[in-house]
Amino acid sequence: MKDFKNRVAVITGGASGVGFALGKALAKRNAKVILADIEEAALSLAVEELTQQNLTASVKVTDVSNFHSVKDLANFAKELHGKVHLLFNNAGIAPQEASFNIWDLSLNDWEWGFKVNIWGVIHGIKAFLPSMIDHGEEARIINTTSGNGALVTYPSTPIYATTKAAVTRITEALYFQLQSLNSSVKTSILFPGPHTVETALFSSARNRPDDLPQEKEPSFKIETIEAMQEMVSAMGKELKTTLPEEVAEFCLEGIKKDKYWLLPVNQDSESAYKDYVESVITKSNPLPPEIL
Numbered sequence: 001m002k003d004f005k006n007r008v009a010v011i012t013g014g015a016s017g018v019g020f021a022l023g024k025a026l027a028k029r030n031a032k033v034i035l036a037d038i039e040e041a042a043l044s045l046a047v048e049e050l051t052q053q054n055l056t057a058s059v060k061v062t063d064v065s066n067f068h069s070v071k072d073l074a075n076f077a078k079e080l081h082g083k084v085h086l087l088f089n090n091a092g093i094a095p096q097e098a099s100f101n102i103w104d105l106s107l108n109d110w111e112w113g114f115k116v117n118i119w120g121v122i123h124g125i126k127a128f129l130p131s132m133i134d135h136g137e138e139a140r141i142i143n144t145t146s147g148n149g150a151l152v153t154y155p156s157t158p159i160y161a162t163t164k165a166a167v168t169r170i171t172e173a174l175y176f177q178l179q180s181l182n183s184s185v186k187t188s189i190l191f192p193g194p195h196t197v198e199t200a201l202f203s204s205a206r207n208r209p210d211d212l213p214q215e216k217e218p219s220f221k222i223e224t225i226e227a228m229q230e231m232v233s234a235m236g237k238e239l240k241t242t243l244p245e246e247v248a249e250f251c252l253e254g255i256k257k258d259k260y261w262l263l264p265v266n267q268d269s270e271s272a273y274k275d276y277v278e279s280v281i282t283k284s285n286p287l288p289p290e291i292l
Contacts, residue, residue, distance in 0.1 A: 001085070001138055002256055004029040008081040010073065011035055012064050012124060013091030015042035017199030018144065018192050021244035022088055025252055027055040032081050036062035036073050037091070038207050064091045064120030065209075067127065074127040083135040086255075089124040090144040090190075092117050092163075093204035098156040099218040106215040110159055112208060117163030121170060132185050140186045140255060142262070143171045147191055151273040152289040175260055188259060192247045194266035195240035198225045237290075 001007070009026045013019035014035030023033045027050060035057050037043050043059040050057050060076050063069040077084050093116045095109045121143050132139045148154050149164030168189060175187040192199075200206075203223045208214065222228050225241060232239040242264075254262040272289040279286045 001140060001258075004031040004086075004252070006030065006032060007085040008032045008077060008083060009034065009086035009088065010077050010084050010128070011088040011090055012062060012070075012073075012120065013037060013144075014059075014088075015039050015046045017201065018190075018197060018244045018247050019088065019090045020046050021248035022090070022251060023057055024050060024053075024055065025245070025248040026086075027057055029252070031086070033057035034073075034077055034080070035059045036064075038063050062091075064089075064123055065115035067119075067123045070120075070123040070127045074131070077128075078131065083137065084128055084132055085137060085139045087124055087128045087132070087139075087141045088144070088190075089121040089141065091120050092144060092201065093207065094157070094160050094201050096205060096214070096218045096221050096223075097159050098222060099220050100216070102158050104216065105159065108212040108215055112212045113159040113163050115212075117160070118166045118170075121167050125170075125174065129185065133183055136184055138184055138186075140188060141174070142188045142190050142251065142255070143167055144190045144192065145171070147193065147266075147269050147273075150189075150191065151269060152276055155288050186258065186260075188251075188255060188262050190247075190251050190262040191264065192244075193242055194264035194269070195242045196225065196228065197242045197244060197247055199244060202228060 004026055009031045011019045011023050011033070014023050015037035020035065023035045027033045035043060035046055038061065040061045043061065047057060047059055058080060060073050062073045093113065095113050097105055097109060125141065129141065145167045146164040148157060149161035150168040153161045171187055171189045178185055178187055202225060205214070222231060229239045250264055251262050276286065
Protein backbone atom coordinates (compact mmCIF):
# COMPACT_ATOMS: atom_id res chain seq x y z
CA MET A 1 0.00 0.00 0.00
CA LYS A 2 1.99 2.93 -1.33
CA ASP A 3 -0.65 5.63 -0.90
CA PHE A 4 -3.15 6.24 1.90
CA LYS A 5 -5.31 8.76 0.04
CA ASN A 6 -9.02 7.85 0.32
CA ARG A 7 -8.15 4.64 2.16
CA VAL A 8 -10.55 3.93 5.03
CA ALA A 9 -8.70 3.42 8.30
CA VAL A 10 -10.29 2.26 11.57
CA ILE A 11 -8.20 2.67 14.70
CA THR A 12 -9.19 1.31 18.11
CA GLY A 13 -7.72 3.08 21.10
CA GLY A 14 -7.80 6.02 18.72
CA ALA A 15 -8.51 8.89 21.10
CA SER A 16 -5.00 9.18 22.51
CA GLY A 17 -1.44 7.92 22.38
CA VAL A 18 -0.29 5.83 19.44
CA GLY A 19 -3.85 5.41 18.15
CA PHE A 20 -4.47 9.13 17.90
CA ALA A 21 -1.02 9.71 16.42
CA LEU A 22 -1.83 7.15 13.73
CA GLY A 23 -5.16 8.81 13.04
CA LYS A 24 -3.56 12.23 12.73
CA ALA A 25 -0.78 10.95 10.47
CA LEU A 26 -3.30 9.19 8.22
CA ALA A 27 -5.59 12.23 8.10
CA LYS A 28 -2.61 14.30 6.94
CA ARG A 29 -2.22 11.76 4.14
CA ASN A 30 -5.88 12.23 3.15
CA ALA A 31 -7.11 8.90 4.46
CA LYS A 32 -10.68 8.54 5.70
CA VAL A 33 -10.11 8.02 9.41
CA ILE A 34 -12.41 6.52 12.03
CA LEU A 35 -11.21 6.81 15.61
CA ALA A 36 -12.76 4.30 18.01
CA ASP A 37 -12.29 4.47 21.75
CA ILE A 38 -14.07 3.68 24.99
CA GLU A 39 -13.57 7.28 26.20
CA GLU A 40 -16.17 9.56 24.64
CA ALA A 41 -14.70 12.74 26.13
CA ALA A 42 -11.26 11.88 24.80
CA LEU A 43 -12.71 11.30 21.34
CA SER A 44 -14.26 14.76 21.43
CA LEU A 45 -10.91 16.29 22.36
CA ALA A 46 -9.23 14.33 19.56
CA VAL A 47 -11.67 15.70 16.99
CA GLU A 48 -11.17 19.19 18.36
CA GLU A 49 -7.40 18.92 17.96
CA LEU A 50 -7.72 17.56 14.43
CA THR A 51 -10.15 20.34 13.49
CA GLN A 52 -7.67 22.96 14.70
CA GLN A 53 -5.19 21.47 12.23
CA ASN A 54 -7.75 21.41 9.41
CA LEU A 55 -7.92 17.63 9.58
CA THR A 56 -11.03 15.44 9.82
CA ALA A 57 -11.98 12.10 11.32
CA SER A 58 -15.14 10.30 12.31
CA VAL A 59 -15.46 8.84 15.79
CA LYS A 60 -17.28 5.93 17.39
CA VAL A 61 -17.42 5.05 21.08
CA THR A 62 -16.36 1.40 21.20
CA ASP A 63 -15.63 -1.16 23.89
CA VAL A 64 -13.29 -3.66 22.24
CA SER A 65 -13.88 -6.19 25.02
CA ASN A 66 -17.47 -6.51 23.76
CA PHE A 67 -17.91 -8.16 20.35
CA HIS A 68 -21.27 -6.49 19.70
CA SER A 69 -19.65 -3.09 20.24
CA VAL A 70 -16.87 -3.92 17.76
CA LYS A 71 -19.41 -5.27 15.28
CA ASP A 72 -21.32 -1.99 15.61
CA LEU A 73 -18.06 -0.22 14.76
CA ALA A 74 -17.64 -2.37 11.64
CA ASN A 75 -21.21 -1.61 10.57
CA PHE A 76 -20.64 2.09 11.24
CA ALA A 77 -17.54 2.07 9.02
CA LYS A 78 -19.38 0.21 6.25
CA GLU A 79 -22.35 2.57 6.34
CA LEU A 80 -20.05 5.59 6.34
CA HIS A 81 -17.50 4.59 3.71
CA GLY A 82 -18.57 1.25 2.23
CA LYS A 83 -15.37 -0.63 2.99
CA VAL A 84 -12.32 -0.67 5.27
CA HIS A 85 -8.73 -0.85 4.03
CA LEU A 86 -6.78 -0.49 7.27
CA LEU A 87 -7.74 -1.89 10.66
CA PHE A 88 -5.52 -1.02 13.59
CA ASN A 89 -6.32 -3.28 16.56
CA ASN A 90 -4.52 -0.90 18.88
CA ALA A 91 -6.63 -0.56 22.03
CA GLY A 92 -4.93 -1.93 25.11
CA ILE A 93 -4.63 -1.63 28.88
CA ALA A 94 -1.98 -2.27 31.50
CA PRO A 95 -3.20 -3.33 34.96
CA GLN A 96 -1.48 -2.06 38.09
CA GLU A 97 0.24 -5.40 38.68
CA ALA A 98 3.87 -4.57 39.45
CA SER A 99 3.50 -4.78 43.22
CA PHE A 100 1.92 -8.26 43.17
CA ASN A 101 3.20 -11.77 42.65
CA ILE A 102 1.25 -13.83 40.13
CA TRP A 103 -0.52 -15.79 42.85
CA ASP A 104 -1.68 -12.56 44.49
CA LEU A 105 -3.20 -11.03 41.37
CA SER A 106 -6.98 -11.24 41.34
CA LEU A 107 -8.93 -13.08 38.68
CA ASN A 108 -10.51 -9.71 37.87
CA ASP A 109 -7.07 -8.38 36.94
CA TRP A 110 -6.47 -11.28 34.57
CA GLU A 111 -9.94 -11.11 33.05
CA TRP A 112 -9.73 -7.37 32.39
CA GLY A 113 -6.33 -7.70 30.73
CA PHE A 114 -7.42 -10.63 28.58
CA LYS A 115 -10.75 -9.06 27.59
CA VAL A 116 -9.20 -5.87 26.24
CA ASN A 117 -5.76 -6.92 25.02
CA ILE A 118 -6.53 -10.36 23.59
CA TRP A 119 -10.26 -10.49 22.96
CA GLY A 120 -10.16 -6.93 21.59
CA VAL A 121 -7.88 -8.14 18.81
CA ILE A 122 -9.96 -11.28 18.20
CA HIS A 123 -13.14 -9.21 18.05
CA GLY A 124 -11.55 -6.84 15.55
CA ILE A 125 -10.47 -9.66 13.28
CA LYS A 126 -13.84 -11.39 13.53
CA ALA A 127 -15.88 -8.23 12.90
CA PHE A 128 -13.82 -6.71 10.08
CA LEU A 129 -11.79 -9.30 8.22
CA PRO A 130 -14.55 -11.13 6.26
CA SER A 131 -15.69 -7.93 4.56
CA MET A 132 -12.08 -6.82 4.00
CA ILE A 133 -11.46 -10.08 2.16
CA ASP A 134 -14.71 -9.83 0.23
CA HIS A 135 -14.19 -6.35 -1.19
CA GLY A 136 -10.98 -7.59 -2.82
CA GLU A 137 -9.02 -4.35 -2.59
CA GLU A 138 -5.62 -4.03 -1.02
CA ALA A 139 -6.07 -3.99 2.77
CA ARG A 140 -4.18 -4.66 5.97
CA ILE A 141 -4.75 -5.51 9.63
CA ILE A 142 -2.19 -4.11 12.06
CA ASN A 143 -2.17 -5.49 15.60
CA THR A 144 -0.31 -3.69 18.36
CA THR A 145 1.91 -5.83 20.55
CA SER A 146 4.89 -5.10 22.82
CA GLY A 147 8.44 -6.28 23.23
CA ASN A 148 7.30 -7.11 26.76
CA GLY A 149 5.66 -10.45 26.06
CA ALA A 150 6.42 -10.77 22.38
CA LEU A 151 10.21 -10.79 22.78
CA VAL A 152 10.99 -10.96 26.48
CA THR A 153 9.03 -11.18 29.72
CA TYR A 154 9.30 -8.61 32.49
CA PRO A 155 8.40 -10.52 35.66
CA SER A 156 6.67 -7.49 37.18
CA THR A 157 3.97 -7.50 34.47
CA PRO A 158 2.81 -11.08 33.91
CA ILE A 159 -0.70 -10.17 32.75
CA TYR A 160 0.43 -7.58 30.22
CA ALA A 161 3.27 -9.76 28.95
CA THR A 162 0.95 -12.75 28.56
CA THR A 163 -1.58 -10.76 26.55
CA LYS A 164 1.05 -9.35 24.21
CA ALA A 165 2.56 -12.79 23.67
CA ALA A 166 -0.90 -13.99 22.68
CA VAL A 167 -1.46 -11.07 20.29
CA THR A 168 1.86 -11.83 18.60
CA ARG A 169 0.98 -15.49 18.06
CA ILE A 170 -2.53 -14.63 16.83
CA THR A 171 -1.08 -12.16 14.34
CA GLU A 172 1.52 -14.61 13.07
CA ALA A 173 -1.09 -17.32 12.55
CA LEU A 174 -3.31 -14.81 10.73
CA TYR A 175 -0.40 -13.79 8.52
CA PHE A 176 0.27 -17.37 7.45
CA GLN A 177 -3.41 -18.11 6.84
CA LEU A 178 -3.96 -15.04 4.67
CA GLN A 179 -0.73 -15.74 2.82
CA SER A 180 -1.87 -19.31 2.07
CA LEU A 181 -5.05 -17.89 0.52
CA ASN A 182 -3.08 -15.39 -1.54
CA SER A 183 -5.40 -12.80 -0.02
CA SER A 184 -5.33 -9.11 -0.85
CA VAL A 185 -5.48 -8.53 2.92
CA LYS A 186 -2.07 -8.38 4.59
CA THR A 187 -1.05 -8.41 8.24
CA SER A 188 1.49 -6.52 10.32
CA ILE A 189 2.52 -6.58 13.96
CA LEU A 190 3.37 -3.21 15.53
CA PHE A 191 5.88 -2.86 18.35
CA PRO A 192 5.58 0.73 19.62
CA GLY A 193 9.07 1.99 20.34
CA PRO A 194 12.03 1.73 20.10
CA HIS A 195 11.77 2.94 23.71
CA THR A 196 8.96 3.28 26.25
CA VAL A 197 6.24 5.30 24.52
CA GLU A 198 4.84 8.40 26.20
CA THR A 199 1.16 7.45 26.42
CA ALA A 200 -1.63 7.18 28.98
CA LEU A 201 -1.23 3.39 29.16
CA PHE A 202 0.07 3.72 32.70
CA SER A 203 -3.27 5.22 33.80
CA SER A 204 -5.41 2.47 32.28
CA ALA A 205 -7.32 2.12 35.54
CA ARG A 206 -9.41 5.12 34.51
CA ASN A 207 -11.21 2.79 32.08
CA ARG A 208 -11.51 -0.24 34.31
CA PRO A 209 -15.08 -1.62 34.14
CA ASP A 210 -17.24 -1.60 37.24
CA ASP A 211 -17.92 -5.32 36.99
CA LEU A 212 -14.18 -6.11 37.27
CA PRO A 213 -13.06 -3.95 40.20
CA GLN A 214 -9.54 -4.02 41.61
CA GLU A 215 -9.88 -6.27 44.65
CA LYS A 216 -6.47 -5.53 46.18
CA GLU A 217 -4.89 -2.11 46.46
CA PRO A 218 -1.33 -2.17 45.08
CA SER A 219 1.44 -1.12 47.44
CA PHE A 220 2.65 1.32 44.79
CA LYS A 221 1.35 2.62 41.48
CA ILE A 222 3.01 3.78 38.29
CA GLU A 223 0.38 5.98 36.64
CA THR A 224 2.47 8.33 34.49
CA ILE A 225 5.55 8.15 32.31
CA GLU A 226 7.19 10.57 34.74
CA ALA A 227 6.59 8.19 37.65
CA MET A 228 8.10 5.36 35.60
CA GLN A 229 11.15 7.50 34.86
CA GLU A 230 11.56 8.31 38.57
CA MET A 231 11.38 4.64 39.52
CA VAL A 232 13.95 3.65 36.91
CA SER A 233 16.17 6.57 37.90
CA ALA A 234 16.09 5.35 41.50
CA MET A 235 17.58 2.10 40.19
CA GLY A 236 20.47 4.05 38.73
CA LYS A 237 19.22 3.71 35.16
CA GLU A 238 17.77 5.99 32.51
CA LEU A 239 14.38 5.31 30.92
CA LYS A 240 14.50 6.39 27.31
CA THR A 241 11.19 7.37 25.75
CA THR A 242 9.58 7.61 22.32
CA LEU A 243 6.79 9.94 21.18
CA PRO A 244 3.58 8.44 19.76
CA GLU A 245 4.08 10.50 16.61
CA GLU A 246 7.39 8.75 15.98
CA VAL A 247 5.67 5.38 16.28
CA ALA A 248 2.96 6.43 13.82
CA GLU A 249 5.42 7.59 11.18
CA PHE A 250 7.49 4.42 11.55
CA CYS A 251 4.35 2.28 11.28
CA LEU A 252 3.04 3.94 8.12
CA GLU A 253 6.41 3.76 6.42
CA GLY A 254 6.53 0.05 7.22
CA ILE A 255 3.07 -0.50 5.76
CA LYS A 256 4.14 1.24 2.55
CA LYS A 257 7.03 -1.23 2.34
CA ASP A 258 4.74 -4.23 2.98
CA LYS A 259 6.52 -5.07 6.25
CA TYR A 260 5.13 -7.68 8.63
CA TRP A 261 7.49 -6.78 11.49
CA LEU A 262 6.89 -3.14 12.39
CA LEU A 263 9.69 -3.42 14.89
CA PRO A 264 12.02 -0.45 15.39
CA VAL A 265 15.70 -1.08 16.02
CA ASN A 266 16.66 -1.19 19.69
CA GLN A 267 20.01 -2.81 20.36
CA ASP A 268 19.18 -3.42 24.03
CA SER A 269 15.94 -5.21 23.14
CA GLU A 270 17.64 -7.24 20.44
CA SER A 271 20.36 -8.26 22.87
CA ALA A 272 17.76 -9.33 25.45
CA TYR A 273 15.90 -11.37 22.82
CA LYS A 274 19.10 -13.03 21.66
CA ASP A 275 19.82 -13.97 25.29
CA TYR A 276 16.35 -15.51 25.53
CA VAL A 277 16.74 -17.51 22.30
CA GLU A 278 20.19 -18.66 23.40
CA SER A 279 18.66 -19.85 26.65
CA VAL A 280 16.12 -21.92 24.70
CA ILE A 281 18.70 -23.40 22.33
CA THR A 282 21.20 -24.26 25.06
CA LYS A 283 18.48 -25.30 27.55
CA SER A 284 20.06 -22.96 30.10
CA ASN A 285 17.89 -21.40 32.79
CA PRO A 286 16.53 -18.00 31.72
CA LEU A 287 17.57 -14.72 33.29
CA PRO A 288 15.16 -11.81 33.75
CA PRO A 289 15.70 -8.98 31.27
CA GLU A 290 16.88 -5.60 32.47
CA ILE A 291 14.49 -2.66 32.24
CA LEU A 292 15.27 -0.99 28.92
